[in-house]
Amino acid sequence: xxxxxxxxxxxxxxxxxxxxxxxxxxxxxxxxxxxxxxxxxxxxxxxxxxxxxxxxxxxxxxxxxxxxxxxxxxxxxxxxxxxxxxxxxxxxxxxxxxxxxxxxxxxxxxxxxxxxxxxxxxxx
Amino acid sequence: xxxxxxxxxxxxxxxxxxxxxxxxxxxxxxxxxxxxxxxxxxxxxxxxxxxxxxxxxxxxxxxxxxxxxxxxxxxxxxxxxxxxxxxxxxxxxxxxxxxxxxxxxxxxxxxxxxxxxxxxxxxxxxxxxxxxxxxxxxxxxxxxxxxxxxxxxxxxxxxxxxxxxxxxxxxxxxxxxxxxxxxxxxxxxxxxxxxxxxxxxxxxxxxxxxxxxxxxxxxxxxxxxxxxxxxxxxxxxxxxxxxxxxxxxxxxxxxxxxxxxxxxxxxxxxxxxxxxxxxxxxxxxxxxxxxxxxxxxxxxxxxxxxxxxxxxxxxxxxxxxxxxxxxxxxxxxxxxxxxxxxxxxxxxxxxxxxxxxxxxxxxxxxxxxxxxxxxxxxxxxxxxxxxxxxxxxxxxxxxxxxxxxxxxxxxxxxxxxxxxxxxxxxxxxxxxxxxxxxxxxxxxxxxxxxxxxxxxxxxxxxxxxxxxxxxxxxxxxxxxxxxxxxxxxxxxxxxxxxxxxxxxxxxxxxxxxxxxxxxxxxxxxxxxxxxxxxxxxxxxxxxxxxxxxxxxxxxxxxxxxxxxxxxxxxxxxxxxxxxxxxxxxxxxxxxxxxxxxxxxxxxxxxxxxxxxxxxxxxxxxxxxxxxxxxxxxxxxxxxxxxxxxxxxxxxxxxxxxxxxxxxxxxxxxxxxxxxxxxxxxxxxxxxxxxxxxxxxxxxxxxxxxxxxxxxxxxxxxxxxxxxxxxxxxxxxxxxxxxxxxxxxxxxxxxxxxxxxxxxxxxxxxxxxxxxxxxx
Numbered sequence: 001x002x003x004x005x006x007x008x009x010x011x012x013x014x015x016x017x018x019x020x021x022x023x024x025x026x027x028x029x030x031x032x033x034x035x036x037x038x039x040x041x042x043x044x045x046x047x048x049x050x051x052x053x054x055x056x057x058x059x060x061x062x063x064x065x066x067x068x069x070x071x072x073x074x075x076x077x078x079x080x081x082x083x084x085x086x087x088x089x090x091x092x093x094x095x096x097x098x099x100x101x102x103x104x105x106x107x108x109x110x111x112x113x114x115x116x117x118x119x120x121x122x123x124x
Numbered sequence: 125x126x127x128x129x130x131x132x133x134x135x136x137x138x139x140x141x142x143x144x145x146x147x148x149x150x151x152x153x154x155x156x157x158x159x160x161x162x163x164x165x166x167x168x169x170x171x172x173x174x175x176x177x178x179x180x181x182x183x184x185x186x187x188x189x190x191x192x193x194x195x196x197x198x199x200x201x202x203x204x205x206x207x208x209x210x211x212x213x214x215x216x217x218x219x220x221x222x223x224x225x226x227x228x229x230x231x232x233x234x235x236x237x238x239x240x241x242x243x244x245x246x247x248x249x250x251x252x253x254x255x256x257x258x259x260x261x262x263x264x265x266x267x268x269x270x271x272x273x274x275x276x277x278x279x280x281x282x283x284x285x286x287x288x289x290x291x292x293x294x295x296x297x298x299x300x301x302x303x304x305x306x307x308x309x310x311x312x313x314x315x316x317x318x319x320x321x322x323x324x325x326x327x328x329x330x331x332x333x334x335x336x337x338x339x340x341x342x343x344x345x346x347x348x349x350x351x352x353x354x355x356x357x358x359x360x361x362x363x364x365x366x367x368x369x370x371x372x373x374x375x376x377x378x379x380x381x382x383x384x385x386x387x388x389x390x391x392x393x394x395x396x397x398x399x400x401x402x403x404x405x406x407x408x409x410x411x412x413x414x415x416x417x418x419x420x421x422x423x424x425x426x427x428x429x430x431x432x433x434x435x436x437x438x439x440x441x442x443x444x445x446x447x448x449x450x451x452x453x454x455x456x457x458x459x460x461x462x463x464x465x466x467x468x469x470x471x472x473x474x475x476x477x478x479x480x481x482x483x484x485x486x487x488x489x490x491x492x493x494x495x496x497x498x499x500x501x502x503x504x505x506x507x508x509x510x511x512x513x514x515x516x517x518x519x520x521x522x523x524x525x526x527x528x529x530x531x532x533x534x535x536x537x538x539x540x541x542x543x544x545x546x547x548x549x550x551x552x553x554x555x556x557x558x559x560x561x562x563x564x565x566x567x568x569x570x571x572x573x574x575x576x577x578x579x580x581x582x583x584x585x586x587x588x589x590x591x592x593x594x595x596x597x598x599x600x601x602x603x604x605x606x607x608x609x610x611x612x613x614x615x616x617x618x619x620x621x622x623x624x625x626x627x628x629x630x631x632x633x634x635x636x637x638x639x640x641x642x643x644x645x646x647x648x649x650x651x652x653x654x655x656x657x658x659x660x661x662x663x664x665x666x667x668x669x670x671x672x673x674x675x676x677x678x679x680x681x682x683x684x685x686x687x688x689x690x691x692x693x694x695x696x697x698x699x700x701x702x703x704x705x706x707x708x709x710x711x712x713x714x715x716x717x718x719x720x721x722x723x724x725x726x727x728x729x730x731x732x733x734x735x736x737x738x739x740x741x742x743x744x745x746x747x748x749x750x751x752x753x754x755x756x757x758x759x760x761x762x763x764x765x766x767x768x769x770x771x772x773x774x775x776x777x778x779x780x781x782x783x784x785x786x787x788x789x790x791x792x793x794x795x796x797x798x799x800x801x802x803x804x805x806x807x808x809x810x811x812x813x814x815x816x817x818x819x820x821x822x823x824x825x826x827x828x829x830x831x832x833x834x835x836x837x838x839x840x841x842x843x844x845x846x847x848x849x850x851x852x853x854x855x856x857x858x859x860x861x862x863x864x865x866x867x868x869x870x871x872x873x874x875x876x877x878x879x880x881x882x883x884x885x886x887x888x889x890x891x892x893x894x895x896x897x898x899x
């Protein structure tokens with residue numbers, strides 16, 4: 001259950017971050033990193049990378065599909081042609097890039113905090 | 125890949141499809157309305173000139189920003205800033221050394237001094253920059269994202285660069301070196317026979333309907349006596365030119381006395397490189413005092429070829445040689461050069477080429493009184509033989525061609541037309557003209573130097589000041605025709621005059637299309653728009669039709685097999701037509717090419733060989749000297765005559781034709797494929813392998829990478845009736861349906877009605893989308 005919640009929240013966070021035009025193109029990973037940190041406080045039992053990856057993948061692949069359908073769909077067709085790939089592969093590649101970035105962000109956020117939390121224990 | 129600002133966002137066409145769209149705070153003096161019709165042609169309505177050109181800049185940038193920006197980089201020799209590849213450094217160096225940017229700067233200084241031009245250029249630039257200012261990563265054209273750079277602010281210099289870039293494409297071709305070597309190799313007499321200035325199969329622009337000239341030049345045939353082997357380093361290679369001498373065009377006009385409606389009709393189809401985004405963009409510009417429709421060059425203001433309510437005009441390349449080379453004597457240290465026995469200081473400038481991922485490259489360009497030394501020991505380029513030659517090129521002169529177009533857009537009669545085009549200097553262009561009052565005209569307009577016979581045809585001697593020309597033919601002495609008795613005028617890159625013209629000039633003229641236009645215009649008396657369109661789409665090669673009977677007559681049938689005989693029977697009734705389904709055109713093409721190869725084999729032996737004599741010269745030779753030594757093939761003991769060559773060529777052609785048939789090629793269009801390439805040459809963004817009718821020698825002058833870049837037919841009258849099409853689309857966005865949507869119809873020979881709205885209300889009625897730019 002926690003994982004599902006985390007994925008949904010991650011998607012919402014990513015979506016919101018993408019609406020901020022002022023951020024650089026990779027800026028969307030910042031809220032996810034913070035969310036990773038927060039997960040430790042919430043004591044949700046989730047795998048940071050997987051949750052981030054799934055959220056990033058769904059959003060990047062999904063949004064590309066969404067805009068592709070909403071517009072004329074020509075541009076990605078030509079991008080696919082440029083790399084001699086079927087269009088579906090373009091969506092998958094976009095998904096994987098989005099997934100990796102989001103996954104790593106969340107993994108680092110969560111990992112950084114747990115490392116700090118764990119440090120005193122190690123000193124004992 | 126990023127879905128919210130990345131490539132997929134370039135598919136967003138909501139703005140151009142929006143029925144209403146307002147762009148606020150533009151700093152205009154009044155609001156401007158832009159109506160887009162069903163083909164996304166903007167019809168711009170402004171209340172004053174300044175706002176009009178601002179809006180033209182804005183809307184052109186919206187549709188074509190990357191294209192115009194990229195062209196300005198290419199023109200200025202700045203491609204190394206975009207591409208991190210060594211190859212581009214030499215391209216940039218060459219461009220800078222040719223002096224394109226220098227010339228643009230010089231011309232801009234002149235343009236800024238003219239208040240009207242400066243106002244227009246300033247407003248256009250502001251408009252482009254207003255659009256650039258709105259862009260974010262998400263909305264910038266796809267090519268910037270792909271090549272990973274950003275649009276930079278537009279400048280007036282960039283507009284001037286694009287103009288000079290066009291002048292370069294139209295006048296950059298040269299064969300001075302080749303001609304010099306050929307002259308030395310052949311000797312004066314043979315050279316004069318094979319590469320004559322004039323021949324008898326011409327329809328000069330100026331003689332209009334009168335018979336083609338048949339007399340030879342009566343002027344004394346001066347020897348270029350300075351031209352010796354020691355002057356040139358003969359027998360080395362002439363580098364392959366990247367310029368295309370066949371970049372031609374057709375334009376003609378017929379007075380109302382020869383039309384069904386009684387109104388004059390003008391047709392214009394400039395033949396240029398076919399590219400995506402297309403070279404042209406269509407628009408209507410309307411403000412108090414002007415209302416014009418036509419095509420504009422993205423990155424430059426005004427309409428270049430078009431019409432208004434009272435006049436219409438077309439343009440073809442004048443094809444005069446305005447680019448000459450001077451062989452210099454330069455000191456080893458590049459400090460001095462010799463002129464009239466004196467050692468004179470060389471000038472120099474340092475060009476900085478910024479490079480992506482590398483330190484900037486500094487290049488020293490030396491120059492003399494003639495012009496820049498494009499190739500020196502530090503930069504051979506591919507022109508080893510032009511090392512230490514100075515380039516004197518009309519393009520280098522300061523000129524303000526924009527003013528010609530600004531005035532032409534507002535012109536209402538012949539006087540206005542003449543007043544406008546006198547500002548057009550380089551390269552020489554033929555302007556055809558009609559006005560509502562039934563005036564027709566054609567002018568060979570531009571800067572043409574007064575030269576001695578043969579001057580500039582060959583490499584000139586840079587050590588003698590008498591080799592430098594400085595006077596120009598006065599504008600009113602330039603070739604022009606005004607309301608001829610024939611009731612038509614035409615230009616198609618042919619000789620502008622007969623040999624009786626009092627001044628010497630040379631150039632890269634082609635006669636075949638002009639001869640065909642002359643033939644067709646002479647015959648008809650009831651022209652209308654449909655018949656003019658049919659002429660533009662005419663696939664007849666006038667020369668092929670002329671020479672075929674001669675070839676047939678000279679073919680020795682006894683030496684042919686049964687199969688070859690039947691092929692010969694098939695082609696015997698051919699009319700020179702390169703129609704899509706034509707079965708004979710390919711056979712003729714192969715045959716004639718072989719005849720040329722066999723005849724001119726003596727010439728192709730030279731390492732510096734560049735082009736054979738004109739086809740008309742060969743025609744005369746077959747007819748008048750069938751036993752000429754040129755027909756004798758090198759390496760055979762037999763002494764061949766014209767008939768032998770022609771028969772043997774047919775055998776070779778028949779064999780090759782058979783091979784093509786086996787590969788499935790039937791009609792001409794199966795063989796004749798056209799590519800409309802994206803400016804980066806990326807196939808995914810291009811339209812490739814379009815089967816097409818036509819031939820470079822036919823009026824429908826289509827070849828693999830160039831052809832009719834804009835077909836326009838205009839009939840003036842109570843209101844202009846106009847039709848046109850270009851191979852492209854209004855939008856430069858590869859993610860838009862309007863990127864290449866005209867290409868299919870262009871290939872099929874369709875025309876679109878061009879709407880020059882007389883009132884704003886009319887424009888509003890037909891608008892599919894309306895933009896308002898507010899103060």
